Amino acid sequence: MQEDHPSCTVATAPVRRILHIDMDAFYAAVEQRDDPALRGLPVAVGGGGPRGVVTTASYEARAFGVRSAMPGAVARRLCPGLVFVRPRFDAYRAVSRQIRAIFLAWTPLVEPLSLDEAYLDVTDAARGGPPAMAIARRIKDEIRAATGLSASAGVSFNKFLAKIASGLAKPDGLSVIRPERAIAFLAALPVERFHGVGPATAARLRAHGILRGADLQARAEAELVALLGRSGGYFWRMAQAQDDRPVEPERRRRSLSVEETFAVDRRGREALAAEVEALAETLAERLRRAEFRGRTLTLKIKLDDFRILTRRTTLPHPVADAAEIRTIATALLDRPGPPSRPVRLLGLGVSIGDAEADARQLALAL
Numbered sequence: 186m187q188e189d190h191p192s193c194t195v196a197t198a199p200v201r202r203i204l205h206i207d208m209d210a211f212y213a214a215v216e217q218r219d220d221p222a223l224r225g226l227p228v229a230v231g232g233g234g235p236r237g238v239v240t241t242a243s244y245e246a247r248a249f250g251v252r253s254a255m256p257g258a259v260a261r262r263l264c265p266g267l268v269f270v271r272p273r274f275d276a277y278r279a280v281s282r283q284i285r286a287i288f289l290a291w292t293p294l295v296e297p298l299s300l301d302e303a304y305l306d307v308t309d310a311a312r313g314g315p316p317a318m319a320i321a322r323r324i325k326d327e328i329r330a331a332t333g334l335s336a337s338a339g340v341s342f343n344k345f346l347a348k349i350a351s352g353l354a355k356p357d358g359l360s361v362i363r364p365e366r367a368i369a370f371l372a373a374l375p376v377e378r379f380h381g382v383g384p385a386t387a388a389r390l391r392a393h394g395i396l397r398g399a400d401l402q403a404r405a406e407a408e409l410v411a412l413l414g415r416s417g418g419y420f421w422r423m424a425q426a427q428d429d430r431p432v433e434p435e436r437r438r439r440s441l442s443v444e445e446t447f448a449v450d451r452r453g454r455e456a457l458a459a460e461v462e463a464l465a466e467t468l469a470e471r472l473r474r475a476e477f478r479g480r481t482l483t484l485k486i487k488l489d490d491f492r493i494l495t496r497r498t499t500l501p502h503p504v505a506d507a508a509e510i511r512t513i514a515t516a517l518l519d520r521p522g523p524p525s526r527p528v529r530l531l532g533l534g535v536s537i538g539d540a541e542a543d544a545r546q547l548a549l550a551l
């Protein structure tokens with residue numbers, strides 16, 4: 186047996202094996218599974234009424250351009266035969282429990298992002314076991330056998346790339362991004378495809394000639410920070426495939442928030458109220474998906490001089506739907522009055538207080 190020469194031993198962090206598993210058109214797929222009459226039809230889960238929003242569209246509906254978060258009326262115009270179905274969260278939660286049990290049989294390091302999506306760190310399972318890609322394939326098969334539904338899987342060495350990989354070949358996809366391919370892959374990726382780059386950020390980047398990952402890679406970190414603030418540093422690191430965020434199991438969420446940086450500063454009560462309304466819709470949807478509830482609603486206002494105003498209120502009950510969030514957030518905007526300076530960013534978040542968090546921990550422990 187040959188001995189390793191000490192001078193050949195290089196101490197490096199082991200390459201991790203991270204999976205991102207994402208159910209395909211989840212709510213719509215569950216509805217089509219449970220009601221054969223819906224199979225093959227364009228289906229939208231969500232409200233079809235005047236204020237309704239599409240939560241999930243089946244692939245048949247996506248072919249018409251119907252998308253998540255689209256107003257129901259717009260979706261109906263794009264696809265006149267669209268069938269609206271009310272969401273059945275109990276059914277989705279039941280499937281979610283099934284897939285989580287499958288994940289946990291492979292690794293304790295499971296970080297759910299929503300009912301239908303999770304990161305898994307399978308570094309240990311892949312050591313001396315099947316390669317990560319084979320594990321991903323087996324998990325997909327086990328999900329299909331247990332639920333009759335399809336999932337897409339992304340395999341890579343960090344969370345950022347695993348998540349992008351799972352979206353590459355949907356539905357029923359399996360994609361791998363290997364370390365030696367990562368930089369070239371990211372170089373070719375349009376900035377809109379970077380997770381976390383919204384329309385406003387994308388527009389800002391495009392205005393500065395940053396269209397693809399290669400353009401991010403070519404800039405200095407400080408330049409991106411100057412352009413985008415803290416998230417500039419984040420995107421710079423992601424473009425270099427530097428993402429050492431661990432997969433955090435059993436994350437106990439304390440807050441959930443959404444925010445929008447405007448390509449052009451907003452000014453005046455009417456313009457701000459319209460943005461608050463849009464944020465309320467997005468936040469309500471995110472709360473639903475994450476199954477998160479809290480009693481404290483916070484409105485964040487960043488002014489053009491970068492000062493941040495924070496206004497919050499705590500309700501006697503958990504914040505419920507978009508309409509309630511909109512009403513309360515608008516009240517926060519109006520009291521003590523909309524800012525007189527132009528606004529570069531608005532944020533809206535729901536959080537739980539310490540007492541609430543402790544009560545929940547206690548309930549879990551009992």
Ligand SMILES: [Mg+2]
Nearest residue numbers: 207208209301
């Ligand atoms: Mg999904």
